[in-house]
Amino acid sequence: MAGNRAAAVSHVGKIRSNNQDSGYAGHELFVVADGMGGHAGGDVASAIAVNRIREADGEYQTAAEAEFALQSALIAANSLLAETVFEHPELTGMGTTVSALMRVGDEMAIAHIGDSRIYLFRDGELSQVSVDHTFVQRLVDSGRITEEEAMVHPRRSVLMRVLGDVDASPEIDTLILATRPGDRWLICSDGLSGVVKHDDLLAALATRDAPKQVADKLLKQSLDAGAPDNVTVVILDIADVARGDIVKEPITVGSAAAPLQFGEPKPTTRAARLPTLRLHPMRPATGPTHFEPQSDDYLDELIEEDERRARRRRLTWMIGLAALVVAIVLAVLFGYQWTQSRFFVGASPAGKVAIYQGVQQNLGPIVLSHVYEESTVSVKSLPQYDKQLVQQTINADDLAAARAIVDQLTDAAKH
Incomplete structure (x- = not known):
């Protein structure tokens, strides 16, 4: 028999003024939501979504039933967000990503929309299970840019799919994967995956530390790297019951852990609201934020x-x-x-005392000197000391100095 050991942590980061992430680690359900829409709506969006989706936490007969329940919960959360915007127009444009796992025996039902991520660590290898619904991921998939370029692309925050008031029927990725004791699942917002490198995630998850210790370690790595966004981490271990630490009380973190706070409903009409359910930019927030397409083009x-x-x-x-x-x-x-402005005295190929223009060194196969003037004095006729100097070459400050040296050597040869 196997059970769950889990932990959830969330932090505002070092730049944002409020935490727009929400996380949940329950009995069988585990969720991360990353809200967007600026100071006025991101926290509300993620909190509403997680509070609605966690109602689906429970036991299911099959993974297919759990998958359907997850998808239905996300659709319901999407409708609730649209209703909230309808009643509170000041929240127009708010939305949230959602990445969720539902454990059913030795299978895992998964639902995902946005750019929060689901990872599976198994047998020493870490794989990303979810696919980012972002503009840059489409560029990566089409071969236009690499994964490394996507990390620093100026449009890396552009989301193509989220829950919110932007689409009445959002497309949600769902799938069912097998799981087994020893597996370690990670769900996180891009405040972690966008800052901490894959190899560092792998190293942290590969330890035998308890889920809470691993979650705290990953959070610290994000904070040490500057944490420009909110950071939320949910760790789930598929463990033998005998090891203990089974989740007894659900854990809610981030915005969903606090009471919702927004203004009183403002009067409006549904007829005026529905035609505007299109993709549009989110309100600016402090620090990096997310945006969505404004039009079909x-x-x-x-x-x-x-x-x-x-x-x-x-x-x-x-x-x-x-x-x-x-x-x-x-x-x-x-x-x-410059080399051709230099002169020296040496032995010519014919064995005569000669003035060379250039420098003694060569640049690979390129010869940087040549015979400028050749005298009639044989090197062999010079005294032994002078002969050695000529064979080793004698530097001259200029052409006149070189000629003076040759004159001295000529006199030495006569004597």
Whole structure:
């Protein structure tokens, strides 16, 4: 027989003024929601969603039943968010991601929308189970950018799907996966996955620490990295009952753990509200935030903008490369001109005392000196000491100095 050991933690981060995340670790249900919509709505959205979805926490006969219950709970939460905006127009534009697990025996029902993530650690390997519903993920899937480029892409916060007042029938990813004792599941908001690297997640999850210790460790890593967004972590271990620490009381963290706070309902009419259920930007918030498409053509506009950015990057790279080549050519030319302003005295190939223009060193196969003037004096006719100096070359300050050296050597050869 196997059971669950779980933990949930949530933190406002180091930049945001309020926590718009919510998390839940229950008997069989585990959820993370990342709200958006600015200071006025993100916390409300995630709290409403988690409070509604956790009503589905319970035992189910089959994973298929749990999957359907999860999907129904998310749809119900979406409707509740739309109703809340209808009654509180000041919350227009609020929304939330949701990533949820429901344990049924040796299977796990999963429901997901947005860019919060679900990971599975098994047999020393960490895999991302959920797929981000973001603009940059579409670019990655289409091969336009790499995973590394997606981490720093200027549109990485653009969400294509969320729960909220933007779509009456949102598309929710659901699936059923097998699970077994020893598995460790992680659900987190992008305040963790967008800051802490995959290898660091793997290292933390690979320890034998209890779920609460692992969750605290991951939270600390995000805070140490600056935590520009709210951070919520839910850890679920599929463990033998004998090991203890089975979840007895559900844990709720983040906005859902506090009473909802928003203004009194403002009078409005449904007829005026329903036509505006379209994707639109969220209100700005302190620090990084999420946005959603404003129109049906928004994705095409973003792709066009990304292609323009790619062309600018290529042009910048080509200009930079050309400038580098020009700089190298100029450096070589100026360097060569400098070497040709230098002179030294040495032995010519014919064994005569000669004046060389250039420097003694060569640059690979490139010879940086040549015979400028050759005298009639044989190196062999020089005294032994002078002969060694000529064979080792004698530096001169200029051409006149080189000629003076040759005159001295000529006199030495006569004597």
